[in-house]
Amino acid sequence: MIKFSIWRWWAIVTKEFIQMRRDRMSFAMMVGVPLMQLVLFGFAINSDPKRLPTIVLAADPSVFSRTLIQALTNSGYFQIVKVVHHETEIEHWLALGQAQFALTIPIDFSRQLVRGERPALLLEADATDPAATSNALGTLNVLIPTVFDRDLVGPLQHLRSKPAAVELRVHRRYNPDGISQYNIVPGLMGVVLTMTMVMITALAITRERERGTMENLLATPARPLEVMIGKIMPYILIGYVQVTLILIVAHFFFKVPMLGSLGLLYGIALIFIAANLAIGITFSTIAKNQLQAMQMAFFFFLPSILLSGFMFPFRGMPAWAQQIGEVLPLTHFSRLVRGILLKGNGWEESLPELWPIVIFMVIVIILGMLRYRETLD
Amino acid sequence: MSNLVISVHGLSKFFGKRCVVNQFALQVERGQIYGFLGPNGSGKTTTIRMLCGLLTPDAGEGQCLGYNILTQSEEIKRQVGYMTQKFTLYEDLTIRENLDFVARIYGMSKRRQRVTDSLQQLGLMERAHQLAGALSGGWKQRLALAACLLHEPQLLLLDEPTAGVDPKARRDFWGQIHQLSVQGITTLVSTHYMDEAERCHRLAYIAYGNLLVDGTVSEVINHSNLIVWSVKGDKLWQLQQQLTPLPGIEQVVPFGNVLHINGHQAELLQHSLAPWQADNRYEWQRSQPTLEDVFISLMQQSQDNSI
Numbered sequence: 001m002i003k004f005s006i007w008r009w010w011a012i013v014t015k016e017f018i019q020m021r022r023d024r025m026s027f028a029m030m031v032g033v034p035l036m037q038l039v040l041f042g043f044a045i046n047s048d049p050k051r052l053p054t055i056v057l058a059a060d061p062s063v064f065s066r067t068l069i070q071a072l073t074n075s076g077y078f079q080i081v082k083v084v085h086h087e088t089e090i091e092h093w094l095a096l097g098q099a100q101f102a103l104t105i106p107i108d109f110s111r112q113l114v115r116g117e118r119p120a121l122l123l124e125a126d127a128t129d130p131a132a133t134s135n136a137l138g139t140l141n142v143l144i145p146t147v148f149d150r151d152l153v154g155p156l157q158h159l160r161s162k163p164a165a166v167e168l169r170v171h172r173r174y175n176p177d178g179i180s181q182y183n184i185v186p187g188l189m190g191v192v193l194t195m196t197m198v199m200i201t202a203l204a205i206t207r208e209r210e211r212g213t214m215e216n217l218l219a220t221p222a223r224p225l226e227v228m229i230g231k232i233m234p235y236i237l238i239g240y241v242q243v244t245l246i247l248i249v250a251h252f253f254f255k256v257p258m259l260g261s262l263g264l265l266y267g268i269a270l271i272f273i274a275a276n277l278a279i280g281i282t283f284s285t286i287a288k289n290q291l292q293a294m295q296m297a298f299f300f301f302l303p304s305i306l307l308s309g310f311m312f313p314f315r316g317m318p319a320w321a322q323q324i325g326e327v328l329p330l331t332h333f334s335r336l337v338r339g340i341l342l343k344g345n346g347w348e349e350s351l352p353e354l355w356p357i358v359i360f361m362v363i364v365i366i367l368g369m370l371r372y373r374e375t376l377d
Numbered sequence: 378m379s380n381l382v383i384s385v386h387g388l389s390k391f392f393g394k395r396c397v398v399n400q401f402a403l404q405v406e407r408g409q410i411y412g413f414l415g416p417n418g419s420g421k422t423t424t425i426r427m428l429c430g431l432l433t434p435d436a437g438e439g440q441c442l443g444y445n446i447l448t449q450s451e452e453i454k455r456q457v458g459y460m461t462q463k464f465t466l467y468e469d470l471t472i473r474e475n476l477d478f479v480a481r482i483y484g485m486s487k488r489r490q491r492v493t494d495s496l497q498q499l500g501l502m503e504r505a506h507q508l509a510g511a512l513s514g515g516w517k518q519r520l521a522l523a524a525c526l527l528h529e530p531q532l533l534l535l536d537e538p539t540a541g542v543d544p545k546a547r548r549d550f551w552g553q554i555h556q557l558s559v560q561g562i563t564t565l566v567s568t569h570y571m572d573e574a575e576r577c578h579r580l581a582y583i584a585y586g587n588l589l590v591d592g593t594v595s596e597v598i599n600h601s602n603l604i605v606w607s608v609k610g611d612k613l614w615q616l617q618q619q620l621t622p623l624p625g626i627e628q629v630v631p632f633g634n635v636l637h638i639n640g641h642q643a644e645l646l647q648h649s650l651a652p653w654q655a656d657n658r659y660e661w662q663r664s665q666p667t668l669e670d671v672f673i674s675l676m677q678q679s680q681d682n683s684i
Contacts, residue, residue: 005484018470022508215431219430221454
């Protein structure tokens with residue numbers, strides 16, 4: 001016996017819009033939060049750090065040393081900040097964290113090299129943050145075998161490294177230059193939506209109860225369903241404003257490729273927004289006041305941002321963490337957005353990531369409805 | 378259709394294991410102003426909420442405006458004006474927007490006209506664009522009443538409508554309620570003020586979920602069988618302390634320069650008071666119990682019962 005009156009629903013929608021317009025602070029947050037996060041994450045986060053401070057102890061000043069140092073600098077990963085003369089200095093610089101790498105070229109390096117004795121080079125790295133060093137070290141493995149080829153001429157030619165029996169070709173597809181922004185900016189869309197949608201709906205409905213206006217509303221002929229849908233309507237719109245804002249910034253500032261259909265993206269965003277609003281409403285039926293609603297929103301937001309693959313590589317997590325991640329809508333939405341924008345995925349490729357969001361939403365709505373019945377009495 | 382606007386019996390409501398309303402019965406006739414009294418936490422608000430369909434009773438049945446309170450709460454809501462204890466219009470909407478919202482929710486025709494009429498009646502036409510939160514307590518209460526009258530309800534349920542409102546505004550408010558009563562609109566109003574209770578056609582006193590008495594003001598007073606003596610004289614506070622512990626004396630209450638002493642058992646009371654009545658420093662007089670005397674005595678009894 002669900003009777004839905006468009007007129008009453010519309011009354012609530014207009015009321016919400018007026019209230020939203022009055023609440024300048026929240027309104028500014030809804031637009032400000034995505035912009036701020038875009039600037040912070042988009043410009044600041046770089047998972048492929050370059051120009052890392054490097055010190056060199058060149059005990060053997062020779063043409064080979066100079067070639068090596070030049071090659072390191074040219075790779076883009078290393079920036080020679082100081083040439084030191086003693087091992088204790090290396091210890092000191094690494095301990096202070098002023099150098100990420102310290103390269104030691106031993107005495108007699110060139111002589112041993114020319115004699116074909118395979119001299120050792122020592123590269124010490126401050127590996128406290130593995131992510132910061134791994135790419136630079138990876139480059140070295142490619143660089144070192146061939147770095148001296150140009151210097152090994154004439155009778156030394158036989159010392160050049162020989163080509164491997166197999167040639168490996170790597171295609172870095174979808175993001176050949178490894179630009180972090182291509183990964184982060186689309187991922188931010190889901191993060192921003194999760195944060196604002198869950199929090200704002202949880203707050204909006206809890207506020208109505210806290211102030212007692214919900215009691216007034218329920219004493220009128222307005223049905224709970226009309227109240228709920230009426231209240232979330234404006235936030236769906238806000239969600240779309242945020243999506244559009246992020247897409248514009250992604251396109252014009254970060255030059256993120258947009259290969260897939262934007263229509264599909266907007267359609268999927270609606271489902272994702274609805275899932276988050278459902279969580280917000282369910283939280284609001286449990287929370288007793290706005291502070292609790294806020295805390296619950298954060299309780300949901302933190303695992304979302306940490307386990308969804310936005311911050312850290314999803315496949316790097318242990319199985320149990322991946323399983324939690326698979327439940328969260330943000331995980332699937334991030335994959336969907338990246339898939340559509342970077343890979344040009346269509347409806348068929350998107351479907352496997354879409355239904356987990358739908359299932360999540362349906363379960364949350366059922367939970368919310370059960371809780372809502374109880375709180376009426 | 379019978380002349381009874383509210384007719385319920387056996388209404389009970391439990392919050393967990395606690396019985397908040399116990400076997401409540403009430404009959405209210407069309408056009409009556411029915412006062413609802415009782416200490417804090419006595420179940421007044423819960424009863425009102427059950428009558429307008431906000432809460433489902435755990436037991437009992439009845440009708441409100443001819444509709445079954447268990448199954449037809451939607452129809453009831455459409456014809457009831459419910460005013461909550463706290464100001465529960467939207468403080469961040471203007472006065473006009475608040476009224477407009479209510480009118481839309483009830484799906485009223487000629488909405489703008491009715492809102493404008495209501496604003497004019499209120500005398501808030503010039504301030505229609507002020508935020509409702511900026512109004513003073515008295516104006517908020519008038520606005521809340523106007524909002525719940527907007528859809529022309531047949532029954533008003535007012536939950537402590539005049540708490541924290543100044544005497545002039547309260548008098549105006551009651552004037553309006555009586556006018557509505559003449560037009561045939563029934564009012565059920567809960568209050569803590571005795572002067573307001575005396576303005577009601579009938580009263581019900583509930584304490585801790587139980588209906589203790591109901592009737593007209595004089596019926597309630599006569600029914601109480603309370604004997605009241607008032608005494609004037611010097612150092613009444615001393616007398617009050619000496620009298621309070623004596624048998625048969627249930628209450629000793631100062632009213633300005635007068636002390637009210639009351640009890641139910643005439644002989645015991647007489648026996649306890651005799652030595653003081655012989656004292657010529659004091660001037661004794663039998664008086665009519667006031668509503669307050671009756672209610673406080675009811676409250677003490679009900680507390681004794683509940684332990």
